Amino acid sequence: MFRALLDIVFPPLCHACRAFIPGAGRLHLCPACRGEITPIVSPLCTICGVPFLTPGGIDHPCGPCIISHPRYSAARAALPFDGVTRDLIHHFKYDRKVHLAHPLALLAAEALTPSVASWDADLLLPVPLHRRRLRERGFNQAVLLGKPLAKLWGIPLVVNNLRRTRWTEPQVTLAAGERELNVRGAFALVDPAAVKGRRILLVDDVYTTGSTVMECSKVLRKGGAAEIYVVTVARAVAG
Ligand SMILES: [Zn+2]
Numbered sequence: 353m354f355r356a357l358l359d360i361v362f363p364p365l366c367h368a369c370r371a372f373i374p375g376a377g378r379l380h381l382c383p384a385c386r387g388e389i390t391p392i393v394s395p396l397c398t399i400c401g402v403p404f405l406t407p408g409g410i411d412h413p414c415g416p417c418i419i420s421h422p423r424y425s426a427a428r429a430a431l432p433f434d435g436v437t438r439d440l441i442h443h444f445k446y447d448r449k450v451h452l453a454h455p456l457a458l459l460a461a462e463a464l465t466p467s468v469a470s471w472d473a474d475l476l477l478p479v480p481l482h483r484r485r486l487r488e489r490g491f492n493q494a495v496l497l498g499k500p501l502a503k504l505w506g507i508p509l510v511v512n513n514l515r516r517t518r519w520t521e522p523q524v525t526l527a528a529g530e531r532e533l534n535v536r537g538a539f540a541l542v543d544p545a546a547v548k549g550r551r552i553l554l555v556d557d558v559y560t561t562g563s564t565v566m567e568c569s570k571v572l573r574k575g576g577a578a579e580i581y582v583v584t585v586a587r588a589v590a591g
């Protein structure tokens with residue numbers, strides 16, 4: 353009865369298509385939109401997590417990771433950055449729909465919990481925003497995602513150590529080759545001793561070329577972090 357009344361006052365709408373969904377569940381996605389969201393699965397690169405296009409086969413390091421091992425230990429993303437997932441992330445970041453952090457974190461946790469459990473990280477660090485961008489946007493999407501994930505995974509959340517010290521142009525406006533240069537030297541640790549010998553879990557919303565998390569990893573390695581793992585809700589995938 354109470355539930356039915358709530359549905360009239362606050363009709364549960366699908367976060368993606370705004371369809372009315374009685375019994376919306378924790379994700380608040382209609383069955384059609386939910387059905388379009390399929391996680392990234394094996395076979396994938398054991399290091400950077402890029403999915404291989406041919407189905408079947410086993411996980412193994414991809415060519416680029418063999419040639420040059422990323423500065424992080426391993427990276428995994430829950431979902432391909434397309435379709436409904438891309439719409440949700442765009443609404444979340446650019447339309448300030450901050451409540452979407454919750455379903456996005458749940459979707460990430462669904463796919464990433466086994467990897468995260470195997471890594472046994474000590475600290476969870478969201479990728480920081482420059483304070484000017486934070487002022488413009490009003491929130492850091494990686495922090496909003498990191499909070500529920502830290503709670504779910506039981507890993508302490510640290511938001512004030514890794515800092516973005518230099519203003520950078522939004523990575524989305526740049527070509528792949530320019531991204532690495534754009535973020536070079538953009539991060540610093542306030543307290544390097546706090547990461548020394550620790551296993552760090554970096555959290556961000558989207559992995560595109562990996563330039564941002566690579567640069568964060570460089571700083572964390574310099575600070576003496578033992579391992580650096582990266583999780584993102586989504587990852588840009590070819591095709
Ligand atoms: Zn929908």
Ligand SMILES: [Zn+2]
Pocket residue numbers: 397398399400401402413414415416417
């Ligand atoms: Zn790889």
